[in-house]
Amino acid sequence: MFSIQILFSLNTEGRDAEDVWRDYKTLINTNNLDILDVTEFNRILGVFVRNLSIPGVYGKMLTIFQDMRDLAKVKPDESTYNIMMSMYLKRKDLKGINICFGDMQKQKIIPNTITYNIMIKAISKFSKPDTAMTLYREMIERKIKRNEKTFTMLFCACSIKRDVPLAHQFYNFMLNEGLQPDIYTYNAYINVIARNAKDLTDLQKAIDVIKQMKEKGIKPTLVTYNILIKGLQTMGKRTEALHLFDQMEIEGVKPNSSTLEGIGITGLQALLKLRNTYKVTPSHKDFNTCMDQALKESKYNDAMEILSHMQKSGFKPNVSTYSILMNAHIRQNDMFRAMELFTAMKNDNVEPDDYIYASLIDGFLAHNNVEQAFKLVDHMLESKVELNKMTVNRLIDTASKSKDPRLVQRVFERIERLTVPNKDACERVLWRIAQSYDVYAVEKYLKIMDKHNHMINRETFTAIITGASKGGNLPQARYWYNLMIKRGIAPDHMLLSMIIRAHADAKEIDKTLSFWNDFHYFSIAPDDDDIMYVLKLCAETNHWKDEIRILGQLKELGYDADSYKEKISEKKQQSNDGIEPKTDPDEEYYEEYGEYLKARLANKSVIKAKERMQKWVWNVAKISSQRMDDNAKIRVEQWTPYRKHD
């Protein structure tokens, strides 16, 4: 009875998960579990969810949740489910969250604000951030109150989607609903703006929000400054970052390792600066971050010094510490030492997580050691670590980069035995297969993809076409490109750009010019990179008539054709060896592409294409260039000096 007494007055203060578990066990053993009601069960689960990082706690929570229903016959309420969902959220287990959410509906338990907040967070982080808006609408329909935390989650979704206008929209919704943003909400909002800022003008908008915030008496915090400094760092604006850093000091906001990284101070130097100059007690995270930086800069002695400082400060190495050290060995191709650490870690009672397993398995695969890799996969599944999307994708990705095209197939087959490979994984395999094999091999994998009910869409074709191009198999690239169009799927800018580049690199002038027409046909505005590729090839192959035609087209469309011309004539002079220019190749490639092009020209929309394209150049092209990934932006930037600025 004594234990029951303790449990009844269960105070989270001073009582850890171990104590609570002992008391709980006593209740089970004395057959007294039924004295607990739903609130008490919730309280117990609450203690565990806060201590989820302790090994075994997850299993205990599942046991308690089961006992609650089976032994004590207590019906879980919305809070119980919220706690369970929170547990799955911390474990990054979207499936668990969805099951809980579904069970709630089945049992007619009405979700509350917290339930939806967790759903928004989980879905936008692990699945489709586009669902955030749907969930928000659902909350309104079901009359579930929103709070400032709901909007923090919604901003988080906008940040993942990189959708600044949507964030502004949510901000207005929030004010209209009479909710006052707090510092967390503001930081989330500012983060969306700053992460998507391409220049100082964009970033200024984030700073304007801070001004508004200050007027309401909310002061920027370390996180606010870190968001901005990080933004400046990615823009390469070190002076401005330093300026902000000074501002921070004036306002008495202490930096952490991340702030220092933003102004270029890393590793041991950063750690010492934090302690000595700013009188900050470094956190566990600070130690790990600095150690990782030192290792990546090959400053091994510094890393060891940081590790010893960390231990002297009373921090034990955690999963991340081990992961950082193991990854340093893996980078050095030292799988032996990495595995030694893996053993040490388990002896140290630190539970390996999916990330650690992924790094090790990846390391073995990078060395073509499929057996060792899958031994670890088995080990992982035995220890109830989920074979998740991230791990599967990493495996396929690494295997697909191998010189040996059979590796990816072996890995894929083994993965198929364990789980249903996701769409990304299938597409990565297709990418690799298309590099080394023929159409039939690609078809085989397309069938597998279809068997798993994955949609075969533009991304799929992009994977295949990119793969075939990379493998130098241009006829295959064209085969899939045409098949894609036959299926009614249009290429996007990235794909068209890629295939043009591949053909231009191979000096396939006729094919390149044919693809050039596709910009016109699909109303995609070429960027400077595309233009230079095609013009350069025309010049190199002395297709002067085409060159003039293209320059004329560009001029009509409002591009600064002269700047391209200048650049090209430099090239021309270098390569002009007096060869007679070829005749107009149009006819030739019309012949080759006969059916295909005729079909296109029959389409009346082609007539209007010029008009449409003009519009695209001014409006859509701006947007599509924002959507390009960073690599593409860098490519484009290389040519920006030739772009006309109005």
Place this chain on the structure above:
DNA sequence: TTAGGGTTAG
């Protein structure tokens, strides 16, 4: 004194 929030650790 059941649950949710910002950046940045691997």
